[in-house]
Amino acid sequence: MTTIITTVTPMLMTTNDRGQDGIASEAEESAALFRLMTWLSPSFPVGSFSYSSGIEWAVEAGDIADRQTLQDWLAAMLLEGAGFCDGLFLCHAWRAAEAGDGRTLGEIAELAAAFMPSRERHLETTAQGRAFVEIARSAWNCGALDLLSSHVTGPVTYPVAVGVLAAGHRISLASTLHAFLHATTSNWISAGVRLIPLGQTDSQHVLAALEGVIAATAEKSLQGSLDDLGSATFRADLASMRHETQYTRLFRS
Numbered sequence: 001m002t003t004i005i006t007t008v009t010p011m012l013m014t015t016n017d018r019g020q021d022g023i024a025s026e027a028e029e030s031a032a033l034f035r036l037m038t039w040l041s042p043s044f045p046v047g048s049f050s051y052s053s054g055i056e057w058a059v060e061a062g063d064i065a066d067r068q069t070l071q072d073w074l075a076a077m078l079l080e081g082a083g084f085c086d087g088l089f090l091c092h093a094w095r096a097a098e099a100g101d102g103r104t105l106g107e108i109a110e111l112a113a114a115f116m117p118s119r120e121r122h123l124e125t126t127a128q129g130r131a132f133v134e135i136a137r138s139a140w141n142c143g144a145l146d147l148l149s150s151h152v153t154g155p156v157t158y159p160v161a162v163g164v165l166a167a168g169h170r171i172s173l174a175s176t177l178h179a180f181l182h183a184t185t186s187n188w189i190s191a192g193v194r195l196i197p198l199g200q201t202d203s204q205h206v207l208a209a210l211e212g213v214i215a216a217t218a219e220k221s222l223q224g225s226l227d228d229l230g231s232a233t234f235r236a237d238l239a240s241m242r243h244e245t246q247y248t249r250l251f252r253s
Contacts, residue, residue: 106151
């Protein structure tokens, strides 16, 4: 008589039932990503492509001449100049809007508008801020925008507008800040590509090299107070002033 031995191997059962909380969390994260990608896309009509933040004069003067000099210039702008300052304003605007603190939000917006080092940088950030708010009201309206309009009578800068809208849609501050700094850097690189000029591959090399700088700028902005505001990029500030009288120009700043 032959005995047959049967081995039964237990099967690992899996399920996609993550519970309602997990599904809701994933849906919120997906919505946040969708909105950030939309608002900070080059196709979002705030006119960012027409501004160079003084890079046009820096190319004309020979300060920026190739991939490495563009990378060095932008690294300084991010960590010690406009990148950090705009990041700090975004953080504090987001927190004020999230808390429903209209008075503080108004003070931050006023300070941000007054902080620009030149007339063209002021035009650049307030024109984009105004366009961003107008489009957001039309397609992505929220209570935070009402808070902004009721407490700010002067111009609204671009980082303040982005921070307020993100808070109004309950998008995390860290995600908003990283996306904003990435979009800002990409726009600066795009200006350099057209002005130097550079190839598209070089532009990706610059963006990849600045990944760590963007992360460091975000961390510095998240941890900073308004007392930390300040720029050490004097040449970049001078470039934005000199650009006002540059003889031939492709960009508005």
